[in-house]
Amino acid sequence: MPLLNQALRAALDTRQPLLAELHAQGTDCYRLFHGSQEGASGLTIDRYGPQLMVQSFHTTLENAALLELHATINARLGLETLLVYNDRSRGNSRIDRSDTVYQASAAALEDLIGHEWGLKYRVRGRHAGQDPLLFLDLRNARGWVKAHSAGKSVLNLFAYTCGVGLCAAAGGAREVWNLDFAEGNLTVGRENAALNPELLAMEFIQSDYFPAIRQLAGLPIAQRRGQKLPSYLRLEQRQFDLVLLDPPAWAKSAFGTVDLLRDYQSLLKPALLTTAEDGVLICCNNLAKVALEDWREQVLRCANKLGRPVRDCQVLAPATDFPSADGRPPLKTLILQL
Numbered sequence: 001m002p003l004l005n006q007a008l009r010a011a012l013d014t015r016q017p018l019l020a021e022l023h024a025q026g027t028d029c030y031r032l033f034h035g036s037q038e039g040a041s042g043l044t045i046d047r048y049g050p051q052l053m054v055q056s057f058h059t060t061l062e063n064a065a066l067l068e069l070h071a072t073i074n075a076r077l078g079l080e081t082l083l084v085y086n087d088r089s090r091g092n093s094r095i096d097r098s099d100t101v102y103q104a105s106a107a108a109l110e111d112l113i114g115h116e117w118g119l120k121y122r123v124r125g126r127h128a129g130q131d132p133l134l135f136l137d138l139r140n141a142r143g144w145v146k147a148h149s150a151g152k153s154v155l156n157l158f159a160y161t162c163g164v165g166l167c168a169a170a171g172g173a174r175e176v177w178n179l180d181f182a183e184g185n186l187t188v189g190r191e192n193a194a195l196n197p198e199l200l201a202m203e204f205i206q207s208d209y210f211p212a213i214r215q216l217a218g219l220p221i222a223q224r225r226g227q228k229l230p231s232y233l234r235l236e237q238r239q240f241d242l243v244l245l246d247p248p249a250w251a252k253s254a255f256g257t258v259d260l261l262r263d264y265q266s267l268l269k270p271a272l273l274t275t276a277e278d279g280v281l282i283c284c285n286n287l288a289k290v291a292l293e294d295w296r297e298q299v300l301r302c303a304n305k306l307g308r309p310v311r312d313c314q315v316l317a318p319a320t321d322f323p324s325a326d327g328r329p330p331l332k333t334l335i336l337q338l
């Protein structure tokens with residue numbers, strides 16, 4: 001597929017300055033090809049340290065095209081990267097584990113280590129979940145947290161593999177809590193902590209978001225009519241200096257529904273109340289169909305209504321390895337000074 005290779009070469013040319021910058025700052029995990037914006041919709045190519053992770057979301061990549069792009073990237077990086085191809089073009093973005101196109105080598109599927117902002121992260125090409133263990137478009141937010149955490153108490157909500165928590169610990173936070181309901185994700189978070197043993201020991205809170213954040217915020221836990229709530233972890237009301245709220249686009253649990261399109265407020269309100277006076281709340285919305293301006297207005301209005309007006313609101317865009325021709329990247333991040 002010569003057109004794909006042409007598009008890939010152009011993407012690599014454009015990234016030259018960024019890659020030099022990232023390597024200098026201790027980062028070897030980044031996006032090399034962002035297909036939707038660079039000429040092959042539904043294809044992404046990411047470097048995770050020694051590993052090259054190729055993912056297709058719309059159509060299966062032919063074997064020859066896959067091997068050609070691998071060779072092109074190796075030549076450009078001057079590395080023998082370990083190729084993993086995860087075809088997610090079928091069945092609700094599940095990985096096709098039958099691997100008919102390309103069998104990854106045993107070395108590529110081993111537990112590996114990637115780096116970002118000088119920190120070590122677990123890299124695993126295939127695991128029980130679908131996504132790679134580090135979301136690369138959040139790198140700038142992690143960098144911001146690392147630069148602004150000294151002496152702070154930090155709460156990382158929807159923590160996944162705890163990358164934000166790790167950055168807070170590396171930035172000199174005095175206390176870091178990572179909260180997520182998925183035990184497997186927090187287990188990887190613990191592995192990430194173990195890979196960086198010089199850092200402050202973090203807390204890992206396995207809980208559904210809704211009961212946890214409402215207790216921290218001092219709000220009642222709503223019971224649905226006629227339905228008994230499952231048991232939940234008890235937490236005391238308290239606030240944190242720096243809170244990060246990065247929820248998935250949609251998720252349903254026994255306690256409520258995460259729905260970034262229809263109801264950001266029910267996530268935001270308790271997170272605002274859990275942020276200390278003079279504290280910072282970083283909130284994200286990764287839904288492409290939500291416009292930044294509309295969402296920002298909603299967020300500011302909610303804070304005002306709650307009596308926690310925002311003193312300053314900064315927009316943080318993903319780095320240029322996630323290009324966006326119209327200047328509207330799906331991942332939107334607001335840094336709110338309260």
Ligand SMILES: C[S@@+](CC[C@H](N)C(=O)[O-])C[C@H]1O[C@@H](n2cnc3c(N)ncnc32)[C@H](O)[C@@H]1O
Pocket residue numbers: 134135138157158159160161162163164179180181182185207208209210246247248249251252253258
């Ligand atoms: C998109 S990831 C968040 C990315 C993460 N903030 C990061 O830094 O990479 C979504 C996470 O939310 C968690 N999650 C989804 N619904 C939840 C809920 N109701 N309570 C707690 N965690 C939830 C999932 O387990 C998953 O780890």
